[in-house]
Amino acid sequence: xxxxxxxxxxxxxxxxxxxxxxxxxxxxxxxxxxxxxxxxxxxxxxxxxxxxxxxxxxxxxxxxxxxxxxxxxxxxxxxxxxxxxxxxxxxxxxxxxxxxxxxxxxxxxxxxxxxxxxxxxxxxxxxxxxxxxxxxxxxxxxxxxxxxxxxxxxxxxxxxxxxxxxxxxxxxxxxxxxxxxxxxxxxxxxxxxxxxxxxxxxxxxxxxxxxxxxxxxxxxxxxxxxxxxxxxxxxxxxxxxxxxxxxxxxxxxxxxxxxxxxxxxxxxxxxxxxxxxxxxxxxxxxxxxxxxxxxxxxxxxxxxxxxxxxxxxxxxxxxxxxxxxxxxxxxxxxxxxxxxxxxxxxxxxxxxxxxxxxxxxxxxxxxxxxxxxxxxx
Numbered sequence: 001x002x003x004x005x006x007x008x009x010x011x012x013x014x015x016x017x018x019x020x021x022x023x024x025x026x027x028x029x030x031x032x033x034x035x036x037x038x039x040x041x042x043x044x045x046x047x048x049x050x051x052x053x054x055x056x057x058x059x060x061x062x063x064x065x066x067x068x069x070x071x072x073x074x075x076x077x078x079x080x081x082x083x084x085x086x087x088x089x090x091x092x093x094x095x096x097x098x099x100x101x102x103x104x105x106x107x108x109x110x111x112x113x114x115x116x117x118x119x120x121x122x123x124x125x126x127x128x129x130x131x132x133x134x135x136x137x138x139x140x141x142x143x144x145x146x147x148x149x150x151x152x153x154x155x156x157x158x159x160x161x162x163x164x165x166x167x168x169x170x171x172x173x174x175x176x177x178x179x180x181x182x183x184x185x186x187x188x189x190x191x192x193x194x195x196x197x198x199x200x201x202x203x204x205x206x207x208x209x210x211x212x213x214x215x216x217x218x219x220x221x222x223x224x225x226x227x228x229x230x231x232x233x234x235x236x237x238x239x240x241x242x243x244x245x246x247x248x249x250x251x252x253x254x255x256x257x258x259x260x261x262x263x264x265x266x267x268x269x270x271x272x273x274x275x276x277x278x279x280x281x282x283x284x285x286x287x288x289x290x291x292x293x294x295x296x297x298x299x300x301x302x303x304x305x306x307x308x309x310x311x312x313x314x315x316x317x318x319x320x321x322x323x324x325x326x327x328x329x330x331x332x333x334x335x336x337x338x339x340x341x342x343x344x345x346x347x348x349x350x351x352x353x354x355x356x357x358x359x360x361x362x363x364x365x366x367x368x369x370x371x372x373x374x375x376x377x
Contacts, residue, residue, distance in 0.1 A: 001017070001018060001019075001020050001146060001147040001148050002015065002016070002017060002018075002146070002147050002350065002351075003015075003016065003017075003018045003063050003145060003146035003147065004063065004064075004145040004146070004350060004353040005018065005061035005062060005063055005145075006046055006057070006060070006061060006062045006063075006064065007060060007061050008060070009046065009047060009048035009051070010046070010047055010048065012354045012357075013064075013145070013353045013354050013357070014061070015350070015351050015353070016061075018061070018063070018146065020148055021142060021148060021149060021150040022150070023074060023075075023076050023150060024150075025076065025103060025152075026076045027076070027103070027152050027153045027154055028076050028150050028151070028152065028153070029072050029074070029075055029076075029089055029095075029150070029151050029152075029153050029156065030072070030073045030074035030075075030148060030149075030150055031068075031070040031071065031072060031073060031095065031097060031148065031149050031150070031151050031156075032070045032071045032072075032073040032147065032148055033068050033069075033070040033144050033146060033147060033148060033149055033372055034068075034069055034070040034071065034165035034166075034371075034372050034373065035068060035069050035070070035164075035165035035166045035168070035169040035369055035370065035371055035372065036065040036067070036068040036143075036144035036145050036169060036350075036369070036370040036372070037065070037067040037068065037169040037170040037172070037173070037174070037343075037345075037367055037368070037369045037370070038065070038356055038357070038360060038367070038368045038369065038370070039065075039066065039067055039173050039174065039201070040201075041066065041139070041173070042064050042065065042066075042138070043357075043360065043361075045057070045062075045064060045138070045139050046064065046357075049301075050139065054132065054136075054140060055136055055139040055140055056139070056140065057139070057140060057141075058135075058140050058141060059141075059142075062142070063138070063142035063143055063144075063145050063146050063149075064138045064139075064143050064144075064145050065137075065138040065143040065144035065145040065370075066098065066099025066100075066136060066137050066138035066139055066143050066144070066172075066173055067097070067098060067099065067138075067144070067169055067170060067171075067172035067173035067174065068096075068097050068143065068144030068149070068169050068172065069094070069095065069096045069097060069159065069165040069166075069168040069169045069172065070094070070095065070097070070144075070149075070165060071092060071093065071094050071095070072089050072090065072091050072092060072093045072094075072095060073091065073148065074091065075089060075090070075091060089153055089156075089158075093158060094158065094159040094165070095151075095156040095157060095158055095159060096156060096157050096159055096168040096169070096171060096172045096329070096333065097137065097144065097149070097151050097155070097156050097172055098129075098137075098155060098156075098172040098173060098176055098323065098329060099136045099137040099138050099139060099143065099172075099173065100129040100130075100134065100136055100137075100155065100323055101127075101128065101129045101130070101131050101134030101135070101136070101152070101155055102134060102135040102136065102137055102141060102151065102152045102155060103134060103135055103152055104127055104128055104129075104131030104133065104134035104154075105131055105133040105134070106126040106127065106131075107126075108128075108131055108132065108133060110128040110130040110131050110132065111125075111126055111127060111128045111131050112125060112126070113128070122325055122327065123154070123325045123326050123327055127154045127326075128325075129155070129323055129324070129325055129326065130322070137149065137151060144169075144370075145350070145353060145370065146350075147350075147372065154326060155326060156326075157326065157329045157330045157333055158330075159333065160333060160334065160337035162337065163333070163336075163337055166345065166347065166369055166371055167342055167343065168333070169369055170201065170205075170343040170345065170367040170369060171205075171332065171333065171336060171343070172329075173323070174201040174202045174205055174343070174367060175205050175209075175332055175336060175341070175343070176323050176324050176328065176329050176332055177202055177297060177321070177322075177323050177324070178195075178202040178203070178205050178206040178209060178272070178274075178297075179205075179209050179324065179328065179331075179332040179335070180321055180322075180323060180324030180328055180332075181206070181272050181295050181297050181321040182206065182209055182210055182213065182215075182272070183324070183328065184295055184319065184321045185269070185270035185272070185293055185295055186270075186293070187213075187215055187269055187270055189213070189214030189215070190214065190215075190216065191215055191216065191269040191270070192215065192216040192217075192218060192254065192267075192268040192269050192270075193210055193215050193216070193217060193218070193268060193269065193270045193271070193272065194217075194218040194219075194220060194268040194270070194271040194272065194284055194287045194288075195207060195210065195217065195218070195219050195220065195271075195272050195274065196220045196221075196271060196272065196273050196274055196275060196280045196281075196283060196284045197220070197221060197226075197273075197274030197275040197280065198217075198219030198220055198221050198226070198230045198239065198274075199219075199221040199223065199225070199226025199227060199228075199229045199230045199365050200221075200226065200274060200275075200365070200366075201343070201366060201367045202274050202297070203219065203221070203226075203230070203274055204229055204230060204233055204343070204344055204365065204366055205341060205343060206272065206274075207219055207230055207233050207234055207237055208233060208339075208341040208342075209335070209336075209341055210237075211234065211235055211236065211237060212335070212339040212341065216236075216237075216238075217234065217236075217237035217238070218237065218238045218240065218250065218254070218268055218287065219234065219237055219238070219239040219240065220240050220242050220250075220280075220283060220284070220287075221239075221240075221241065221242065222241065222242050222243050223363070224241070225363075225365050226365050227239055227240075227241045229344060229365040229366065233344070238250070238253065238254075242279075242280075242283055247282075247283045247284075247286035247287050248286065250287060251266050251267045251286070251287060252266070254266055254267060254268070255267075264289060264290040264314065265289055265290070266289060267287050267288050267289035267292065268287045268288055268289065268292060269288075269289065269292055269293070270288075270292060270293040270294070270295060271284035271285070271287050271288050271292065271293075271294050271295070272284075272295045272297060272321075273294065273295070273296045273297060273298060273304075274297050274298055275298060276298045276299070276300035277298075277300075278300075278304060278305060281294075281296075281304045281306070285306065285307070285310055285316065288310075288314070288316055290314045290315055290316075291314075291315045291316075291317075292314075292316055292317075293316070293317045293318075293319065294316060294317065294318045294319070295319055295320070295321050296318065296319070296320050296321070297320070297321050297322075306318060343366060343367050343369075344365065344366030344367070345366055345367045345368065345369045346359070346364065346366070346367075346368050346369070347369055347370075347371040347374060348368065348369070348370055348371070348374070349370070349371070349372075349374035349375060350370050350372055350374075353370060356368045356370065
């Protein structure tokens with residue numbers, strides 16, 4: 001089969017023939033990949049950012065991509081009807097594939113815990129996307145930048161009938177991650193949420209999800225094109241260019257809208273931090289009203305510095321959010337299908353992955369996606 005492979009860190013992808021991956025576990029599915037979405041994490045992996053960590057590639061050449069979609073091409077025969085905890089899949093079933101978690105251990109604390117995350121539905125006992133021993137498609141093991149990939153049946157989800165693979169692929173990481181982050185804010189209809197980095201891959205999906213959830217959205221970005229994209233997608237959100245408007249001014253706008261002048265009561269109920277930027281973190285914290293929640297999704301190497309006065313005197317809570325369970329994945333897909341949430345994207349042929357990477361580094365709004373139906377050039 002054809003695949004794009006990395007032979008070493010910080011080198012271009014090589015378009016070449018590789019062996020067809022083999023099914024080795026009763027949970028394995030062979031997927032014919034139809035669309036594969038590019039994520040910032042692919043850049044981190046390709047440049048050696050995970051070297052020495054569990055997410056580093058374990059074999060070379062390496063096939064990246066941890067958010068893709070396709071059709072089941074083969075099934076481990078004992079899987080069919082033999083395990084009621086696994087949703088039945090048949091050859092020809094269209095599925096979306098997130099990177100986490102391939103072959104979790106089933107016995108660790110994370111796999112055995114049954115407490116839902118922030119009141120969200122959890123997966124069956126024995127399987128967890130948070131298992132520290134699980135492999136991750138496109139990172140520690142081969143992923144979706146290939147014509148075929150082996151995935152774990154417990155990590156995937158059937159696609160809605162009318163959803164294309166191109167529309168589904170970016171939802172497998174960007175969509176799932178921002179949807180779970182919004183759920184982790186624990187907001188009610190009418191509450192306000194700020195999305196820092198609203199014009200990026202996660203952010204522009206977050207605006208759509210949040211509005212359809214009945215939330216008031218404050219979108220923050222720093223580039224003109226990202227702000228323009230957010231404004232095109234938003235129907236009733238406040239979209240702000242942080243280089244032109246201060247956080248204090250945004251808080252005052254919200255106070256005027258609500259008829260509130262008391263300091264601490266003005267602002268958003270939750271802020272989601274998507275950029276790997278201290279300035280974005282600080283801006284988001286300034287937008288929060290007292291007792292608000294800061295949900296951190298990005299993970300810069302140097303971390304974030306926070307003010308103890310914010311968490312002590314303003315009672316701000318800071319929490320993290322990492323993708324979501326398989327149950328949340330299925331909920332997110334149904335929600336996106338029902339409400340027409342779609343990714344703004346640019347499409348490339350599999351043979352043109354390096355062109356896609358170049359475009360990514362130039363800066364892009366929305367997502368860049370490999371469409372395997374496009375002819376090789």
